[in-house]
Amino acid sequence: MGIDLNGRTALVTGATGELGRVMARTLAAAGADVAVHYNTNGAKAQELVAEIEGMGRRAVAVQADITKLDSILAMRDAVTAELGHVHIVVANAVIQYQWTSVLEQSEDDYRSQFESCVLQSVHLAKAFVPAMIEQGGGRMIGINTECAMQNFETQSAYVAGKRGMDGVYRILAKEVGPHQITVNQIAPGWTISERDRTNGTERSEGYDSRVPLKRRGTDQDIANAVAFIASDLAGFITGTYIPVCGGNVMPAI
Template sequence: MKKLDLTGKVAIVTGASRGIGASCAKILGSFGANVVVNYFNSEQKAQEVVNYIKDNGGNAISFRADVRNFESVNEMVKTTLEKFGSIDILINNANINFPIKPFLELDYKSIEEKIVGETKAFYNCTKAVVTHMINQKYGKLIYISSSLSRQTAFGFFAHAGAKSAVDAMAKTLALELGPFGIRVNVVGPGLTNTDATFNQPKEQKEMIANFTPLKRIGEPIDVAKVVLFLASDLSDYMSGQYLPVNGGSFMI
């Protein structure tokens, strides 16, 4: 019988210094994974995540890398292999900033930066780890998308477009990489309490909570628990799936 245990597995979590990424790194570490905590700007917070994992009996390192830069990502992967000997799990989570504006107020550059940044992060991180996963005939690729790729909202033109691309690319990867023992899945959080949503009006959050069946918006740990399931052997017969984590605010 499979059990939820990641002992000996090695996970890279991008954008892991805060929010959903930090929760993912912590929970993977608490279930035995060796974790690489990727960050770009928040070195101190990344180290705090590493310290948390170590204080709770796990093993982790931090690594600064811009996921939009292929050489930087390759260096992170090289360091991971030198330190831990393998890469079993990739959590592609790093946030690419975007403007919340209606289409009529958007310039093309803003749209392009979001979509290109998101797809570069997807490509760079996947490309850097996938050869190793193919060679070992095993891997878990988990992409953090958004419920806005399926049920968008006013002002989220760039974000919805970019995350829709992530969803589609992940399905294609699942088809191509399945024969090599690599599972590819997508997690689509609804509105979640993170630094990225800190400035959203309280009234807006309350409104979303009120029409959500579970009567609250998400917390990072809600998403991290689903990521943990996908990273574990319990999900070994799942691939090419989109899992919404939104309290039932929309259903598929």
């Protein structure tokens, strides 16, 4: 038994990022054609497209502002024209900003997190779910965070955006479930990426000591969870928030 995404097309937003690029490669390795979304890093997107095509899959780079519905609709049309119907949507993109206290965090930072977490999720649903309904199924996958359960100091804007995203995804799961569309969230912990490997920063004794598995997860761990949720093996899983963080947070019943 294995993950087989042959005949599926996946869209990964923020695919040029540290985690997104591994998700795109992993979905392609499982057999999916991949739409590589980027905002400004077009060169990295084209590099990733060439890599995926070298794996024998189709791929296309698509630019969009994920906070704007018109831009996402244009992206949908471009992807559909090149790769056909999108079966799997992975909402991975998020706006980066400097974390600080509630009293010092700017209003613009809260707005950026609302737009890139909540509104991106809404826009992607409006753009891609109707065709999934027509096709009789699909996968909506949001990338959340362990921070949404931790609520540590300086995380307020990020946590507010991700907890808002959580609400959208749980309700969407109920609304589109009758059409055999699953809606789930993957919540990474503090993850080792290519940047860490380059900089030699894979270990963090303070963080690692708190994790039951006593280590940080990797970008591949996150991508593996995404591929599983995208596959037929997860066809009866929906409405979930799945931490991929070595047990650092544990949702309770």
